[in-house]
Amino acid sequence: MTTATIPIQTGLPKEYMGLSASEWQARIAQAKATLGQDLLILGHHYQRDEVIQFADLTGDSFKLARLAAQNTTAKYIVFCGVHFMAETADILTGPEQVVVLPDLNAGCSMADMANPDQVDECWETVTDVFGGTTVPITYVNSAAVLKAFCGRHGGAVCTSSNARKILTWALAQGERVLFFPDEHLGRNTALDMGMTDKELVVYNQQTGQFEWLPGQTPQHVKVILWKGFCSVHQRFNVAQVEALRKQYPEIQVLVHPECNHDVVAAADMFGSTEYIIAQVEAAKPGTVWAIGTEVNLVHRLAKQHPEQTILSLNPIVCPCTTMSRISPEHLTWALESLCRGEVVNQIQVPSEVAEFAKLALDKMLTIA
Template sequence: MENPADTIKRIKASMGDSLAILGHHYQSDEVIQFADIRGDSLELSRKIDSLDAEHIVFCGVYFMAESAATLSREGQKIHIPDTTATCPMADMAEAGRVRNVLDILQKNGRNIIPLTYVNSSAAVKGVVGEYGGSVCTSANAKTMLAWALKQGDGVLFLPDKHLARNTANALNVPEDTRIILPVDVIDGDPALHVDPALVADKSFIIWPGYCPIHEEFTLESMETIRANEPDAKIVVHPECDPALVAAADGDGSTTFLIKYAEEASEGATVYIGTEENLVNRLTALYAGKKTIKPLMAHQCEDMGKITVEKLAQKLLTLETATPVTVSDDIKEPARLALQRMLDVCA
């Protein structure tokens, strides 16, 4: 019986340019070795339109495949090896709840502009597009928040409270203009937990979501490193708590973290606070030249659902597999929200 790795190699060779495998940076080495293109979620989705491939297999989590489907051309089919590989942060903002909150916030004639992190469902992006908002990534969050703040009376930033606060800090958005919505809006009745009077004088309203992986990193771990290795550098992802970001030597997207490791001087020690698969890959890449270590050892369970076995099985069934699709009533406003970002960041 053919092993899964050989199956993948054989099918890739036979399908040629009609197949493209995209791999997110947080995928395991076992899976990422088969990726034709590596990158973060939006970086990968933006390449869809330029690909000749009919079948595009997205090795990541489900919202990423949805973004790819939203930006895909007619005739392109987007697949994901495991449809249960979701993003807990994205799941914390359900489209119906986001719409309800926006309706509450816009009472009394306020024009609240929603800005959603790319780590959100296509349905949420669609709601954001309907309400005149846009999308951001961790790399362009400052640019997009600055844009959004100029569009109306206030901004609803979702779903990540940490990226929201870190971006606001970078732009010097006053603390007294901010408010984090009660966590009950995630799984309760938004109408019971959002008082228009409470947010009437706030121009930066924050959804209470977070990434469970980046939430695990602690200030104590950084302080221990500072005490034991004072020459070591520490950089973190902006999905981390603002206290960690403030204490770090730098913060930024996965692309920033990769570049920081690349540009670190020979012999340097760099601790990186993000998903462990990426850090371990950088550790191996620079072994013998510089020391790259994870701030803490944490892996995303949902990213881990994409395995070599599941990738091989998906490739074996491409012709009959049901691709990831986004309905037109969601796709059009979601594409509009994404396009606003692309236009602002052009």
């Protein structure tokens, strides 16, 4: 498998550094007006307010993938999100559509926890140890080359919105699933589907070893979990749940499935970013929430719903640093460059990778 190299962002041109808020507000609005229907700005919910205000459409990874696939008219799709999302948009849009990521350093630490060489090594080990048919499933938070791996081997992509459906489908295709790169989404989904701990085994990509439970054998295993995690969702713990329950006995704890299973088990509800938003939107005035997900979204929900009390499960949590790389200055630069007819930071997945990655993405879009 070939490893795609992610280019590193060079510095912004001097004229874009230190723009005041009123300057970038006016210049982004002007650039949007100039580009008109040729431009579509997609914004992930974890983006900061200064950036997401300019998005034409917002969503979580699944919704944005669908929106990108549906849009056939915009010449330029500017993705305010992270690298793997822009790659997905490039794969799902037409060859004449250009996808731009305003800062190339907007990556994802979880996606970086699985690389093609590690996945190849794991696949060989899984074949040796288990035999039979294993179906590879990658969380959308992964490089395009790993989505292509799944496409080549009869697997699919999933997001946190549809992991249950995709796992159910995959287990009907083979004897077990190799799920990467997020251990926690895989574990939380599998346990929610009624599997037991004994049916799950962790594969440690650093050591190339399985982490067997006492008495567990390959015959027990239905899902092999890659030992990856989200550095943002790892910051939530059960002590925070207990402390907030003491302070607010009526509190509803709502967390994302990238959290550890003990946090999910201690919560009242768990689900994707879109699920979290839907729960808050449907709640009665006076509802008190502790939400365990990226803090930009939690603060935005609190502002949008002053009739409810919305707290971050971790009061001192930081935003996702890679999502935060997309700044209004970078957005101004990307848009004004397009106005001048110059494409900067285009995300282009090589065709031999895109072909198979699209198979795995299309599988997800069909099943989900």
